[in-house]
Amino acid sequence: MKNNVPALGQRWISDAEPELGLGVVIEVDARAMTVLFPRSEETRVYARANAPLTRIHFGAGDRIEDADGKSWQVLSVQEQHGLFRYNVRDDAGDEKALAETRLSAELHLSRPRERLLAAQLEARHWFPLRLAAAREGQRLAQSPVRGLMGARVGLIPHQLSVAHTVASRLAPRVLLADEVGLGKTIEAGLVLHAQHRQGRAERVLVLVPDSLVHQWLVEMRRRFNLAFSLFDLERCAALAEDGDNPFLSEQLVLAPLSLLTDHPxxxxxxxxxxxxxxxxxxxxxxGWSPEESSIEYDVVATLAERIPGLLLLTATPEQLGLESHYARLHLLDPARYPSLEAFIEEQDGWHATRDLADALIGGEPDADSSAQLAGLLPDLALKLDQTEGREAALKALLDRHGLGRVLFRNTRAAVGGFPARESHPLRLPVPESYATWIAKGAIWPETRVDEEVWLADDPRLPWLAAWLKAHKRDKCLLITRTAPVAEALETWLRLREGVRTAVFHEGMSLLERDRAAAYFADPEGGAQILLCSEIGSEGRNFQFARHLVLFDLPDNPDQLEQRIGRLDRIGQRHTIQLHVPLLDGSAQARLFRWYDEALGVFSHCSPTAPTVHEYHLAELKPLLRPAADESALDELIGRARGLRETLEADLAAGRDRLLELQSCRRDLAEPLAQALAAQDDDTGLDEFMLAAWEAFGVHVEDHGAARTWILQPGEHQLIDAFPGLDPDGMTVCADRATALSHEDWHFLTWEHPMVRGVLEWLAQAPQGSVQVAVLRNRSVKPGTLLLEAWYEAAVQAPAALALDRVLPAEPLRLLVDARGRDLAPQVAAASLAKQLDVPEIKLARSVIKAHRDDAEALLVSAEKLAAAGVDAARTSARTAWLALEGAELDRLKALQRVNPAVRDSEIANAEARLAQGLAALDRLQMSLHTVRLIIAA
Incomplete structure (x- = not known):
């Protein structure tokens, strides 16, 4: 076909200005041709001899649009009187003939085949960048740490173990109940990030106390790049003005729980x-009891009935007693925890499982234990004489007969690495203004007199001022019960003593509280002391300080542990110094003895302290009065200490031992940590992003710190909104340790929004899909044409299936010669690339135009070879999918037979997921991703 001879009605595209769209020839003479570009309403006159134009010619299988915008698939093509006539079929199966003159002027050449034949080329750097993006994208899809690598967190085993276990479930419903300071918020963020990245959780609602709203907002964005929208009454009212549901306006929503409790x-x-x-x-x-439930409980229960996934976070799962603990588990899984009575009966059934677990850990079990394991795990071929067999048995035992399906609780004792605690009680004289109240047993006498009086008389104030002046280089956190006391202390210290202070209480706005916390955290000119009401004892992290002043003591040990937990956290490198100024002979002095000697909370975090306190509370209250017999208090302290030690031993041997084994699975955590560490050390990300920034025109400056760069929008940037780039510039760091110490820098990983945006852009945009290269090899005859093509396995399926995990790990590479043979097995890509030169675009286009028919024949051969590989790719993907999801389904079925914690809905969802994935993989196709035409010189 002489399709390069211009004729009226032909469709051509400008090589220099492809954005003009498809042009139509409206005039031809001996020397010139005139082309109208309807899309841009431009007319150009070109010399026929060297017009920078390419004739558009579609082939069988291409998708085209007609002038009415309807899509068709080309079946065949003929040329009549210089014009192409396409035989096409629509999605409904209707066929017709479509003249070239009826093609849409809006048609974009996006497929590599179309762009090659139309000689649509870009700068040489785009080709390797696009190819690298395809390879990295598929490698990341199959990474064992997919969803975990993008978080700005330390590689802490118990957090990785919990996150991986929970995030791998469909619609997880769990209670994250690690002890104070072990990172429940980080675990929840890791789960959300992983589920979001895997397409399993697109819409998330987070409800928190009012005091923690901004902390959550900042943590989710700073650590996990999850951009939650903050909902309050004002925003909801504005969104609902048109009668729309405000909660449909965003995918990720963060709100105070009070928003829903106060506004039905x-x-x-x-x-x-x-x-x-x-x-x-x-x-x-x-709050919940058999008699009544709190409005907060009812609100969460209403939502939990409708929402598939549920994460509850608490550091004190049994703070309000066994009944309240049961109520939270009932929210998670009513079928597993149908009644309080059944839950109570179950408490003593864990020792046998614990003993078997310990037997497996200790080596080959004895005959009796082996027989019990065989009865509990009848479907497994137990090989208890082998290490691998015992590990498999332990994993199955904990999975089927343990506690960790719904409850995850890591303890400080199991995790280790926490600092010691030292308490410094200081007994001070009782001022005259307090004497009457102290005698009556008042625990907080400062709240019973006028502010001016206690500020003038209370001996704790001059002690505090003197201590601060003697320790000017030390940060100090002070927590007291009420906002008025915190405000009064802050004003007194700042105005009278000249101490740099910050205050933090519920009467301040969230922004004011965040600013106060930031001022306190500033290591240079920040506040020496932060004075908090009780609101400062929940959720906030101040582990950069080591001194805590307990100006007063709360009336329950869990609240005291919450206070201490602001400093005693992962990351604390110093012994915690607890300063407790006490009025001699007061009820608070006796309360200190109770907390210290009976409950032991000043020396360590005791999980049984709330239970022991509640059990003896009725006896304790009258003994706190100064007039009470102190020997009776001594006797009560002795009994309470004995009960606490017994309960702690029982927990360590029973329930907590099982939770320890299940909540931090070392067999999971260590490989995850190693894989993340290896990912951190891989500098391939640096090379890819430096090439991407250069290609897109982003201005890059080396910061000087390890793997750190300063980015600014470039003057000639390819796209106005480069993915993830702040218009005002930003600093990015690819080194985890450095990024953890510079929270205002972005932690650059393969899962950072900027990197993901670049990968997605390169996968969808046409840039780099076509290249022409010249082969410099004397053994190859000059003029020989080769076609190097890369094909990706493509499936149409919901993102939540994450089928890319089982697709081929690398694009299919073909190297086709004129005889239709694939030379790729004999000629490695890297070896061939070293022998190639990329000519200037003008010369490359002339090569394509001169060999267009040959190039089209090579493409046809490549398509046939790729089609022949579809069956192998499909079979491999199906096998991998069955191994991945089928094994999980078998596990759930085996688990359900012995553990009712596995819901029928989980089994049904897993079965549907398996079938849906297999059906999608049956439709797998090989799609041309990148193509290079090679001519030997």
Whole structure:
């Protein structure tokens, strides 16, 4: 076909200005041709001899649009009187002939085949960048740490273990109940990040106490790049003005729980929105008893009935007693925990499982233990004489007969690495203004007199001022019960003593509290002391300080542990110094003895302290009065200490031992940590992003710190909104340790929004899909044409299936010669690349135009070879999918037979997921991703 001879009605595209769209020839003479570009309403006159134009010619299998915007698939093509006539078929199966003159002027040449034949080329750097993006994208899809590598967190085993276990479930419903300071928020963020990245949780609702709203907002964005939208009453009212449900306006929503408890109509709106996961922090505030439930509990229960996934966070799962603990587990899984009575009966059934677990850990079990294991795990071929066999048995035992399906609780004792605690009680004289109240047993006498009086008389104030002046280089946190006391202390210290102070209480706005915390955290000119009301004892992290002043003592040990937990956290490198100024002979002095000697909370975190305190509370209260017999208090302290030690031993041997084994699975955590560490050390990300920034025109400056760069929008940037780039510039760091110490820098990983945006852009945009190269090899005859093509396995399926995990790990590479043979097995890509030169675009286009028919024949051969490989790719993917999801389904079925914690809905969802994936893989096709035409010189 002489399709390069211009004729009226032909469709051509400008090589220099492809953005003009398809042009139509409207005039031809001996020397010139005139082309109208309807899309841009431009007319150009070109010399026929060297017009920078390419004739558009579609082939069988191409998708085209007609002038009415309807899409068709080309079946065949003929040329009549210089014009192409396409035989096409639409999606409904209707066929017709479509003249070239009826093609849409809006048609974009995006497929590599079309762009090659139309000689649509770009600068040489795009080709390797696009190819690298395809390879890295598929490698990341199959990474064992997919969803975990993008978080700015330390590689802490117990957090990785919990996150991986929970995130791998469909619609997880769990209670994250690690002890104070072990990172429950980080675990929840890791789960959300992983589920979001895997397409399993697109819509998330997070409900937290009012005091923690901004902390969550900042943590989710700073650590996990999850951009939650903050919802308050004002925003909801504005969004609902048109009658729309405000909770449908965003995918990731963060709100105070009070928004729904105080406004029932908003609860209705929230419950009608299609959420994937609900997260509730500080879940111990969800009060419940057999007689009544709190409004907070009822709100969460209403949402939990409708939302598939549920994460409850609390550091004190049994703070309000066994009944309240049961109530939270009932929220998670009513079928598993149907009644309080059944739950109580179950408490003593864990010792046998613990003993078998210890037997497996200790080596080959004896005959009796082996027989018990065989009875509990009848479907497994137990090989207890082998290490691998014992590990498999332990994993199955904990999975089927343990506690960790719903409850995850890591303890400080199991995790280790926490600092010691030292308490410094200081007994001070009782001022005259307090004497009457002290005698009556008042625990907090400062609240019984005028502010001016206690500020003038209380001996704790001059002691505090003197201590601060003697320790000017030390940061100090002070927590007291009420906002008025915190405010009064801050004013007194700042105005009278000249101490740099900050105050933090519930009467301040969230922004004011965040600013106060930031001022306190500033190591140079920041506040020496932060004075908090009780609101400062929940959720906040101040582990950069080591001194805590307990100006007063709360009336329950869990609240005291919450206070201490602001400093005693992962990351604390110093012994915690607890300063407790006490009025001699007061009820608070006796309360200190109770907490210290009976409950032991000043020396360590005791999980049984709330239980022991509640058990003896009725006896304790009258003994706190100064007039009470102190020997009776001594006797009570002795009994309480004995009970606490017994309970701690029982927990360590029973329930907590099982939770320890299940909540931190070392067999999972260590490989995950190693894989993440290896990913951190891989500098391939640096090379890829430096090439991407250069290609897109982003201005890059080396910061000087390890693997750190300063980015600014470039003057000639390819796209106005480069993915993830702040218009005002930003600093990015690819070194985890450096990024953890510079929270204002972005932690650059393969899962950072900027990197993901570049990968997605390169996968969808046409840039780099075509290249022409000249082969410099004397053994190859000059003029020989080769076609190097890369094909990707493509499936149409919901993102939540994450089928890319089982697709081929590398694009299919073909090297086709004129005889239709694939030379790729004999000629490695790297070896061939060293022998190639990339000519200037003008010369490259002339090569394509001169050999267009030959190039089209090579493409046809490549398509046939790729089609022949579809069956192998499909079979491999199906096998991998069955191994991945089928094994999980078998595990769930085996688990359900012995553990009712596995819901029928989980089994049904897993079965549907397996079938849906297999059906999608049956439709797998090989799609041309990148193509290079090679001519030997």
């Amino acid at each position: 109509h908003l609860l209705t709106s929230a419950s009608e929105a299609p959420w994937d996961i609900l997260v509730v922090d500080e879940a111990h505030h969800l």
